[in-house]
Amino acid sequence: MPSKKPDSPKQSQLAGTDTPDRANTNAKIQSLESVRSDATGQALRTNQGVRIADNQNTLKAGDRGPSLLEDFIMREKITHFDHERIPERIVHARGTGAHGYFQSYGNHAELTKAGFLQDPEKITPVFVRFSTVQGPRGSADTVRDVRGFAVKFYTDEGNFDLVGNNMPVFFIQDAIKFPDFVHAVKPEPHNEIPTGASAHDTFWDFVSLVPESAHMVMWAMSDRAIPRSLRMMEGFGVHTFRLINAQGVASFVKFHWKPRQGVHSLLWDEAQKLAGKDTDFQRRDLWEAIETGDYPEWELGVQIVPEADEHKFDFDLLDPTKIIPEELVPVTPLGKMVLNRNPDNFFAEVEQVAFCPGHIVPGIDFSNDPLLQGRLFSYTDTQLSRLGGPNFHQIPINRPVAPNHNNQRDALHQHLVHKGRASYEPNSIDGGWPKETPPAAQDGGFESYQERIDAHKIRQRSESFGDHFSQARLFFQSMSPTEQQHIIKAYSFELGKVEREAIRVREVNEILANIDLKLAAAVATNLGLPAPTAGTVQVKGSQLQQSPALSQMNHPGVVGIKGRKIAVLVADGVEAASVDKLVKALEAHSARPLLLGPTSAPVKAADGTQLPVAASMEGMPSIMFDGIVVPAGKAATDALAASGLAKHFLLEGYKHLKALVLTQELLGTLGLKEDKGLLLGDDQQAVDAFVKAVEGHRVWEREAAAESVPA
Numbered sequence: 001m002p003s004k005k006p007d008s009p010k011q012s013q014l015a016g017t018d019t020p021d022r023a024n025t026n027a028k029i030q031s032l033e034s035v036r037s038d039a040t041g042q043a044l045r046t047n048q049g050v051r052i053a054d055n056q057n058t059l060k061a062g063d064r065g066p067s068l069l070e071d072f073i074m075r076e077k078i079t080h081f082d083h084e085r086i087p088e089r090i091v092h093a094r095g096t097g098a099h100g101y102f103q104s105y106g107n108h109a110e111l112t113k114a115g116f117l118q119d120p121e122k123i124t125p126v127f128v129r130f131s132t133v134q135g136p137r138g139s140a141d142t143v144r145d146v147r148g149f150a151v152k153f154y155t156d157e158g159n160f161d162l163v164g165n166n167m168p169v170f171f172i173q174d175a176i177k178f179p180d181f182v183h184a185v186k187p188e189p190h191n192e193i194p195t196g197a198s199a200h201d202t203f204w205d206f207v208s209l210v211p212e213s214a215h216m217v218m219w220a221m222s223d224r225a226i227p228r229s230l231r232m233m234e235g236f237g238v239h240t241f242r243l244i245n246a247q248g249v250a251s252f253v254k255f256h257w258k259p260r261q262g263v264h265s266l267l268w269d270e271a272q273k274l275a276g277k278d279t280d281f282q283r284r285d286l287w288e289a290i291e292t293g294d295y296p297e298w299e300l301g302v303q304i305v306p307e308a309d310e311h312k313f314d315f316d317l318l319d320p321t322k323i324i325p326e327e328l329v330p331v332t333p334l335g336k337m338v339l340n341r342n343p344d345n346f347f348a349e350v351e352q353v354a355f356c357p358g359h360i361v362p363g364i365d366f367s368n369d370p371l372l373q374g375r376l377f378s379y380t381d382t383q384l385s386r387l388g389g390p391n392f393h394q395i396p397i398n399r400p401v402a403p404n405h406n407n408q409r410d411a412l413h414q415h416l417v418h419k420g421r422a423s424y425e426p427n428s429i430d431g432g433w434p435k436e437t438p439p440a441a442q443d444g445g446f447e448s449y450q451e452r453i454d455a456h457k458i459r460q461r462s463e464s465f466g467d468h469f470s471q472a473r474l475f476f477q478s479m480s481p482t483e484q485q486h487i488i489k490a491y492s493f494e495l496g497k498v499e500r501e502a503i504r505v506r507e508v509n510e511i512l513a514n515i516d517l518k519l520a521a522a523v524a525t526n527l528g529l530p531a532p533t534a535g536t537v538q539v540k541g542s543q544l545q546q547s548p549a550l551s552q553m554n555h556p557g558v559v560g561i562k563g564r565k566i567a568v569l570v571a572d573g574v575e576a577a578s579v580d581k582l583v584k585a586l587e588a589h590s591a592r593p594l595l596l597g598p599t600s601a602p603v604k605a606a607d608g609t610q611l612p613v614a615a616s617m618e619g620m621p622s623i624m625f626d627g628i629v630v631p632a633g634k635a636a637t638d639a640l641a642a643s644g645l646a647k648h649f650l651l652e653g654y655k656h657l658k659a660l661v662l663t664q665e666l667l668g669t670l671g672l673k674e675d676k677g678l679l680l681g682d683d684q685q686a687v688d689a690f691v692k693a694v695e696g697h698r699v700w701e702r703e704a705a706a707e708s709v710p711a
Helices: 009-014 020-034 072-082 175-185 201-209 211-220 268-277 281-291 346-351 370-386 470-478 481-496 501-515 517-527 576-587 634-641 644-655 664-670 684-695 700-706
Strands: 059-061 095-104 124-132 147-155 158-165 241-244 250-259 297-306 332-341 364-366 457-459 565-569 592-597 627-629 659-662 678-680
Touching: 072 175, 072 370, 095 147, 095 281, 095 346, 124 332, 158 250, 175 201, 175 370, 201 211, 201 501, 211 470, 211 501, 268 481, 281 332, 364 370, 470 501, 481 501, 481 517, 501 517, 565 576, 565 644, 576 592, 576 684, 627 644, 627 684, 634 644, 634 664, 644 659, 644 664, 644 700, 659 664, 659 684, 664 678, 678 684
Parallel strands: 565 592, 565 627, 627 659, 659 678
Antiparallel strands: 059 457, 095 124, 095 332, 124 147, 147 158, 241 250, 241 364, 250 297, 297 332
């Protein structure tokens, strides 16, 4: 018989009669056990032991009023959450950034008194940080996740931070739930898995129990969560803000960033492969675009709602889980942002940049959105830990271009030598300086919008926040059939990773069934669950059945194939004239053709000339490109046809629905058929068709045929 394994150290120490040594060990173990916290059967309390009656709502002045600073429960919860990670950001840790400028299209004085939106000649410097939400700094760029889209405007009147995402809504309605959401979406605490992904039990447990998340989860399961490039995604301010003109007239607004490159995404298979083959794919793409002069551009616009129309919609403007469909309120363009300079030092600029939704200038103000109200506190509080104290505004990347004199002194990392004896206001010792600026002055001081509040202090969610499914339904029904299938596959993949069947069942039956029964049935079938036959709540009708603006298919961009990377596959014996013709034709459209060979060594053309290559086909696989062309040359074509690496490159590009230009011989070898985006030859007709296909981003008509192609 096999010998019995020795007891574990803990078992040995706890077994038998205590000796002095054993007693000491047991005391240490009991001491360690005493610090373990098990919440089973326990009431929810504050850190001071006070029982919490409502953990769902911030204390507000009325159910639609602003949040109150006296809410010690919310402040304690968010303060603790803000300081949980040092030094990287708790969320949005994985990021990159770039410098640029913003220029207004005209004088928008009728809308706002903000100076940078009133002078079309004014160039306002900006710094933009893009990021993923869930993963740490070392995670991959291409995971399925929300992308942060934060812009710091260095205006003459002070810094304005527009801190948003590439999705216009969020998972929760009240900031008091933000720590709960982030704890759920982060890696599970017992094993720190998964990194940079939401396909796990705690995330789906939370969102299946919190129906207000349904709309945002639908966006996260769409192609919006795996953008092709940071240059090719929209940005949103998420919340409803106010713009105020010099006469004191306010309008509610939603901020939008529209990329001139179009709104495009990766396929899920590409995103997964890129996470392994090029973790920095999106960082690299942005960096290279700026270095080569293909400067990314976005148009800043706003949806404008007069205060008199605040309640005319079938949703609440203060609800951050809702959009204003663009068919109801079109986006009014205000100006254009161009990113034209990469950082000189990643840490000094990208890591140390500090954003806060509370950084605003005269002419811009807040709404009573309870998620925004909490963010106004949380962001500054977070920077205190992450950047070492209250002087983080003195770090060069955070410094305003406007002067910032006040009586805030000393503290950690104080870089200024303050002159004068008075560090208080009012004073007579230093002549009263610095002094207040009355709002009515020519360059008036900031004045908060005067909104009348007459309400009870209360922890309660407004009834107008109660519809959680109609806009999720609107989003799904606005997608093209292709996009809908991608959403079904995303839910199926993510929920397929969930270990607890009860969570899968709850998400399908209590969330998806209330959004769309066909969606719920398809996901249920893929998970091996019974398809629900009805929802669990009565979902009210929407003002719209579809919103075409929500589909990426309707946002191809206005710059053609500018900046798109095209792989030009070459081998010994390629015709140099054909290479030259294709490269020049692509460069004429401002694309970026790159020659790839079997290895990184130059290839020898049929006329004996040496052609240097950018990389090997293995070093830069097809997933890094937007299209593929193969120049003429029988010897080169024969070499590619005999190469497993080259065939995989081409078949993978075909499978990922990319435009290709091939030779007749390769087409036969690969067993493929011509289609709208699979062209033959190197003549102008083939090039024109190729360019048009790349402009469309994918050859969507090919998707069914591509599923059977191995790659």
